[in-house]
Amino acid sequence: MHNEKTTITASIASLYKRLFTHYTVMASDLFDKFRFGQGAGNTNNRPTNTPQPDSSPESSGSAVPNTPSDGNVGNTPPPASGNTFDRSQLGQVFIPPSLLSLDSGNAPKMDDATFKKFRDFVYEQCGISFTENKKYLLEGRIAKRLEAHNLTTFDEYYRLISSSAAAREELPSLFEVVTINETYFFRNPPQFEALEQVILPEILKAKQAQGNKKLRIWSAASSSGEEAYTMSMMILERIKPQFPGFTFEIVGSDINTAVLEKARSGVFKEYSVRNMPAHYLNKYFTRDGDKYVLTPEVRNQVKFICVNLYDTPTMRTMTGFDVVFCCNVLIYFDTIAKQQVVADLYDALNKSGYLFIGYSESLHGVSKAFKLVHFPKTIAYKKE
Numbered sequence: 001m002h003n004e005k006t007t008i009t010a011s012i013a014s015l016y017k018r019l020f021t022h023y024t025v026m027a028s029d030l031f032d033k034f035r036f037g038q039g040a041g042n043t044n045n046r047p048t049n050t051p052q053p054d055s056s057p058e059s060s061g062s063a064v065p066n067t068p069s070d071g072n073v074g075n076t077p078p079p080a081s082g083n084t085f086d087r088s089q090l091g092q093v094f095i096p097p098s099l100l101s102l103d104s105g106n107a108p109k110m111d112d113a114t115f116k117k118f119r120d121f122v123y124e125q126c127g128i129s130f131t132e133n134k135k136y137l138l139e140g141r142i143a144k145r146l147e148a149h150n151l152t153t154f155d156e157y158y159r160l161i162s163s164s165a166a167a168r169e170e171l172p173s174l175f176e177v178v179t180i181n182e183t184y185f186f187r188n189p190p191q192f193e194a195l196e197q198v199i200l201p202e203i204l205k206a207k208q209a210q211g212n213k214k215l216r217i218w219s220a221a222s223s224s225g226e227e228a229y230t231m232s233m234m235i236l237e238r239i240k241p242q243f244p245g246f247t248f249e250i251v252g253s254d255i256n257t258a259v260l261e262k263a264r265s266g267v268f269k270e271y272s273v274r275n276m277p278a279h280y281l282n283k284y285f286t287r288d289g290d291k292y293v294l295t296p297e298v299r300n301q302v303k304f305i306c307v308n309l310y311d312t313p314t315m316r317t318m319t320g321f322d323v324v325f326c327c328n329v330l331i332y333f334d335t336i337a338k339q340q341v342v343a344d345l346y347d348a349l350n351k352s353g354y355l356f357i358g359y360s361e362s363l364h365g366v367s368k369a370f371k372l373v374h375f376p377k378t379i380a381y382k383k384e
C-alpha cells in the first residue's frame, strides 16, 4: 500500500514536472514571438534613435526553433485584426490533448553528450548555432522527429540522421524543426522605403543607360514569402509605372521546404498581413473566408527555391542579383558561419548592388567588404 502510494505520488510529480517544462517552452515561444515594445539590443552599425519596428524572436538573438510561421502556437488564436496584439492572449495557452494523455515516464531525454552531437550536426548542416542553454529546445524539437519515426531514444535518431542514405531524406524534416520562420508583410518599412525611393531608381537608371532591362532581387531566408511578396507589390505599385520596359525577377529561398510550399501557395492568414497598408491589402489580395489570397500579378514576379545559405557550392550558383535581403537569419549563426554566408552573399551581388540585413543584426566583425549606406531609419550595405 505504501509502495503504491509512493509510485502514484511520483507519477503525479513527474507529470507536473513535464507539464511545467512544456508550459515553460510554450510560454518562452509565445513571449519571444509577441515581445512587443522591447529594444533590440546594441548593434554597432545600426543608426541611433531608430524606433524599434520588430518585436520578433530574432531580435532576442535566441535560436528558438519554429512555431508555425503564421504565429500560432498550438491552438492559440492569432492576434485580432489591426496592428495590435491583445496581451491577454499570452494566458490562453492551449494544452495539446496528446500532452494530457502522456504517460509521465515516457519522455525521451537528451543527455549532454547527445546534445553536443546534435548541436554539432545541426551546425555543420546549416550553420545554426544552439548554445548549451538552449538544450531543452533542441531536445523538445528533435523529440518530434523521434515520434515521427517511432523511435524511443535520441541516439537512434542520431544514427538515422547521420547515416548518409536515410539522412538525405530526413534532413528537410530536421531543418523544419530547428528553424524559426517568423515573418510578415512590410516587416521593416524603412527598408522598403529606401529600396523604393533611392536604391531601385538608382540601379534602374544605371541599367537603362547600359541598355539592360532586367532587375533581380533575392530574398534569402524568405520563410513563407512575405518579404519577397512585399517587394513584388511595391514594385508593381511604385516602380513599374516609372520603368515600364523592365522585367523584375524576385527569388525567395529558404532551407525549410514546408515554408517554401506555403510561400508558393500565395495564401496567408491574418497574422501575416497585420502590418499591411490597407491600400495594398485591398488591391493585391482577394479574400477566401479567413484567408488572404495574393493576386497572380504579384505571385508571377516571384519564384521560390530551396537554398541552404551555409552550403557554399549551392551559394555559388546564386549570382547576378542587384539587391539581396538576408534578414533575421544571421542571428542564428556564429561569427564564423556569418562570415562565410556574408562572403557568399557579397559574391551573389552585382557591382553597385545592395544588401539588407535585419534590424537587430550587424556586419560588425563579419565583413568589411561593403560600404555602409545610411537611409532614414535604416541602413544598407553596398557592394562598390
Ligand SMILES: C[S@@+](CC[C@H](N)C(=O)[O-])C[C@H]1O[C@@H](n2cnc3c(N)ncnc32)[C@H](O)[C@@H]1O
Residues within 6 Å of the ligand: 058, 126, 127, 128, 179, 180, 181, 182, 183, 184, 187, 220, 221, 222, 223, 224, 227, 253, 254, 255, 256, 259, 307, 308, 309, 310, 326, 327, 328, 329, 332, 358
Ligand atoms: C526568422 S525567418 C526570417 C524571414 C524573413 N527573412 C524576415 O525577415 O521576415 C528566418 C528564416 O531563415 C531560414 N534559415 C535558417 N537557417 C537557414 C539556412 N542555413 N539557409 C537558408 N535559410 C535558413 C529559416 O528556415 C527561416 O525561415
